[in-house]
Structures are given as C-alpha cells and as structure tokens.
Amino acid sequence: QPWSRITLWAPLPENMQVNPVLVESVVILAVVLCVHMAMWNQHSWCCVALVIQAFYVQYKWDRLLKSGAAVFQFRLSANSGIVPASMVMPLLGLVLREKCSASGNVYFERFSMVMTITGMMLALFLSLIALGITRPVPTNTCIIAGLASSAILYTTKQTLTVSEVIEVLEVLLIFVYLCLIVLYLLPRCFTPGEALLIVGGISFILNQLIKRSLNMAEVKGDPVNYFLPVVVVGSLLLGVFFALLFCFMESETWVSSLFFHMMTAVLVLGILMPWLSLFIGRHPIMWLLDFLTLNDRRLCLLGYWVFLAVVATCVVLHQNYQRQSGSKKHQASTVVRKYFHLIVVATYVPGLIYDRQLLHVASVGCLAVFLLLEYVRYFRILPFGQLLRQLLTLFLDERDSGPLILTHIYLLLGMSLPIWLFPGPCAPKGILTGAGGLVPYAGVLAVGVGDTVASVFGSTMGEIRWPGTKKTLEGTATSVFAQIIAVAMFLIVDGSINLNSTYSWIVGSITLVALLEAYTSQIDNLLLPLYLFILLLL
Numbered sequence: 001q002p003w004s005r006i007t008l009w010a011p012l013p014e015n016m017q018v019n020p021v022l023v024e025s026v027v028i029l030a031v032v033l034c035v036h037m038a039m040w041n042q043h044s045w046c047c048v049a050l051v052i053q054a055f056y057v058q059y060k061w062d063r064l065l066k067s068g069a070a071v072f073q074f075r076l077s078a079n080s081g082i083v084p085a086s087m088v089m090p091l092l093g094l095v096l097r098e099k100c101s102a103s104g105n106v107y108f109e110r111f112s113m114v115m116t117i118t119g120m121m122l123a124l125f126l127s128l129i130a131l132g133i134t135r136p137v138p139t140n141t142c143i144i145a146g147l148a149s150s151a152i153l154y155t156t157k158q159t160l161t162v163s164e165v166i167e168v169l170e171v172l173l174i175f176v177y178l179c180l181i182v183l184y185l186l187p188r189c190f191t192p193g194e195a196l197l198i199v200g201g202i203s204f205i206l207n208q209l210i211k212r213s214l215n216m217a218e219v220k221g222d223p224v225n226y227f228l229p230v231v232v233v234g235s236l237l238l239g240v241f242f243a244l245l246f247c248f249m250e251s252e253t254w255v256s257s258l259f260f261h262m263m264t265a266v267l268v269l270g271i272l273m274p275w276l277s278l279f280i281g282r283h284p285i286m287w288l289l290d291f292l293t294l295n296d297r298r299l300c301l302l303g304y305w306v307f308l309a310v311v312a313t314c315v316v317l318h319q320n321y322q323r324q325s326g327s328k329k330h331q332a333s334t335v336v337r338k339y340f341h342l343i344v345v346a347t348y349v350p351g352l353i354y355d356r357q358l359l360h361v362a363s364v365g366c367l368a369v370f371l372l373l374e375y376v377r378y379f380r381i382l383p384f385g386q387l388l389r390q391l392l393t394l395f396l397d398e399r400d401s402g403p404l405i406l407t408h409i410y411l412l413l414g415m416s417l418p419i420w421l422f423p424g425p426c427a428p429k430g431i432l433t434g435a436g437g438l439v440p441y442a443g444v445l446a447v448g449v450g451d452t453v454a455s456v457f458g459s460t461m462g463e464i465r466w467p468g469t470k471k472t473l474e475g476t477a478t479s480v481f482a483q484i485i486a487v488a489m490f491l492i493v494d495g496s497i498n499l500n501s502t503y504s505w506i507v508g509s510i511t512l513v514a515l516l517e518a519y520t521s522q523i524d525n526l527l528l529p530l531y532l533f534i535l536l537l538l
Helices: 020-039 042-067 082-103 106-133 139-159 162-185 192-214 223-245 254-280 284-292 296-325 334-354 356-379 385-393 407-420 434-461 473-493 503-519 524-537
Strands: none
Touching: 020 042, 020 082, 020 503, 020 524, 042 082, 042 106, 042 139, 082 106, 082 192, 082 524, 106 139, 106 162, 106 192, 162 192, 162 223, 192 223, 192 254, 192 524, 223 254, 223 356, 254 284, 254 356, 284 296, 284 356, 296 334, 296 356, 296 385, 334 356, 334 407, 334 434, 356 385, 356 407, 407 434, 407 524, 434 473, 434 503, 434 524, 473 503, 503 524
16 A cells, blocks of 8 residues: 655654653753763762762652642642752852862852852752652662762862851751741742752852851952842842731731831831942942943943833733733733743843943842732732732743742843853953853843744744654754854854854753753743853853
C-alpha cells in the first residue's frame, strides 16, 4: 500500500515518553560542569555533589507534592524545582568570586565565598525537610545527601573564618523564620524551589543590611547599591506587618485604608529614609534629586520611560475595555502579554547603553512601586484596591494560582537582576571583556528577546513539540536566532562591548538557556536571566 505522506515527527510511545524533570536536571548539570571546568576548586566540586543530591531529593519533593503530604500548600501544575533553584546562589558566588579574585578585590572575594556556602546550606536545609517528612525513609537518598553534606561542611570548615560561618548560620535562621511566615500567609504562590530562591535571596540581603548597619566601617562603595537592600527590607516589613494586622481587622474599610497609608508613610519617612541616609551620607531625597538631574541625558531618559509607562497603562486599559464589551471570560492571549516584554526591552536597552546607574536606581524604584501596588490590590485598600484587582485579573496565567499576582514583578526582576548583580567593584572601569560584556544584557536577551520570541512563534507557528512538554522546537530555534541577532545589534550600538572571539561560547550559553526554558516549569523570568548571567560571566 503506497504512503500518501511521510511522517517526519511522530509522538513517542507511552513507555518512551521523556521526563521533563530529567531533561531540566541534565541542563542544570551541564551548567554546573561548565562552571566546574572553569574553576576546578573545592567549591566547584561541592557544587557537583550538591546538584547530584538535589536531583535525588527533587523526586522526593515531587512525590510529596503529588500526594499532598507537603507541610505547606505550594504552587500547582509545577514540579518542586529543587535542582535549578538549589544551584543558582552557589554558582553565582563561584563566578563572582573568580572575577573578584582576578581583579584583586579581597573584600568582595570573601563576600562571594560566603554567598556560595550560604546557597549550599540553604539547599541542604530544604533537602533535610523533604527527607524528614518522607515515609518510608529513603535510605539511598539519605546516604547521597549525607555524603554531599559532609563534603560541603568540610569545605566550609577549611575555607571560611568563624565570623563568616556565623554569618551563614544567621542567614539560615532568617530563612527558616521567613519561610514559615511567607508560606503560611501566601499558599500556592511558590514551588519549593521558588521559595528557596526568593526567600533565600531576601534572607541574604536582610542579613547583609543588618551587618552593615551594625558596623558602619564596612559601608563602602557606590551609594546606588544601597537602594535595593533598603527597598527589599522595607517592603518585607510592610507586607508582614499588614498581613498579620489584617488577620484581625477588615481591610476594605476607609479607616483601615487610612491606617495603611499612614503606616506606610511612617515606615518610609521615619525608618527607611534615616536608614538609607546612614549609608549614603546625605538625605536620600536630596541625593536622588541631584542624581536624576545630573545632566540632560538623564532627563531625556526619564521622559522616555514615563512615555513607555503611559503606553503600558493604555494597553492594560484597552484590554479591559475589550473584556467589558465582549465576553466576561476573555483573557489576554500570549501575544498580548508579550507586548509588555517588548515595552520592557524598549525601556532597558537605552538605559544599558547610555546610563546604567540611572537604570539601576529606576528599576529599584519601579520594584518598590510594583510591590506597594500589589499590597494595595491584595489587601483591597481603598480607593484603588478593587480597581487594580479587576484590571490585573485579565493578565493572569497558570502560574498565578495563589492570592498574589507576581508575573509582572518576576518580569521586572528578570530584567533587573543582571544589572543589580553586576560585579562593578571587580570590573576594571566598570567593563568586563569577552562574553562578560554582555552580562548586563542577560535579562534583555533571556527574557525580553528569547522568551518573548519563543512564546509568540511557538504558540502561533509551532508544530513539533519537545518530548514531554508543550513547548515547540520552532519556538526554541527562533528564540536562539533572535538572541544571536540581538547580540549583533548590541555590538553595533554599544561600543563598550568587546567579545574577543568568544562567539561560540555565547551561542552555546544562549542555546543551553533556551533548552532550560523549554523544559522548566518554574518561573522562567527568574531562572533564565540568572543562568545566562552565570554562563556569560565565566
């Protein structure tokens, strides 16, 4: 019988389906091995041991989530994400330490080493929780976790001082208490891996801010770098305070709303402003005015960003008008949601080219505004709480399964983290050579360009699906090509980038991160920029 059509791609049989968690873990292992081959020291060996034990522990966490035996309620329709989340902070510390060591900056070299060990300890703690509540006790996984823990503890003893070990334990203690508060008050907002990444990062920032506040002799560097820790800690205090307060009183009254605004003003003007003035040596508002009006270029950039903010607001209002005039079940499509990715790219690229310090401060300010608006929406603070709830509901996706809407905040974090984490004190004249020149652009490449193109082309023209996922081969391929084209454009418009024949490494890094995007079920806006940042910084 003649064939009328030849099938070039057929679905795999049921017993040969590819496990997305396995592929995701293989991609993360490849990144770890790349870092290990570049560093080849005690800490890189510990990272290899950590990723192996995290792979075993992830299956225990996934089983707990499926059976409902986990202690807290985690985000639905996603695996635990232990492997990708466990390796972010240790790998970040390793690559930052290498750059600081090469530049001779001993202070930040020790800081990066503390970050590496802290990330390992947080991952081990999360592993112990899974092993402690799994029944029957997984003997093999316990042995592997014990070996990895022994190697990491031995390395900690050999490389950290007593004060640095105490610092790691302080972060661990803060992490435990914050996890109890956040996961109890915000069910279904995070996976275990996302909780590790977000709460672990906040715990590290909080400990560093307290440490520097108690020892002002350690306060050094650019005043710009102190805005982010103060904003993060202030937002955390505000959120925890009102979450506990509104457990005992109604938040949707004018009295509660007035109290919310008054306490916010007291926190900002009475605590955060004096706290920030200790670090920068001036009143923060006066310093900010001088900073923003330093030259005409900054004023032009600010005007341009205000215009883009108005455009984004008009998109939200237009989509909500369409919903009111049409079906009540109308939801924004993937293409519509990616409009915001394009607007963010148009926002960040000029800032990266012309004034990165201004972009740093502006992105921190935008984070503060986003968090405050989310508090207003979540607590339904009058007069705008209910309005924000109606406007943002249109743009919900499957990842916003909890009481918070975090997608837009994750987008901002993904674009900004490479800028905030850039090792300026360890870079001669603030510039890195080779692939490191693209490090500040990691968020724009991975999220603004790669994720946007993959989603749009994959959802509209994709036919060949990656085994075990809904993502398509066409989406991943166009994502890689689009990022390569974007790199070429950045080379043209940004004269500070000098790749020095590292093109193959850049293409390989982009491809590896694109594969991670195809197979991860975690928040890709957070993971992708961080892993691309790590690979480009090698």
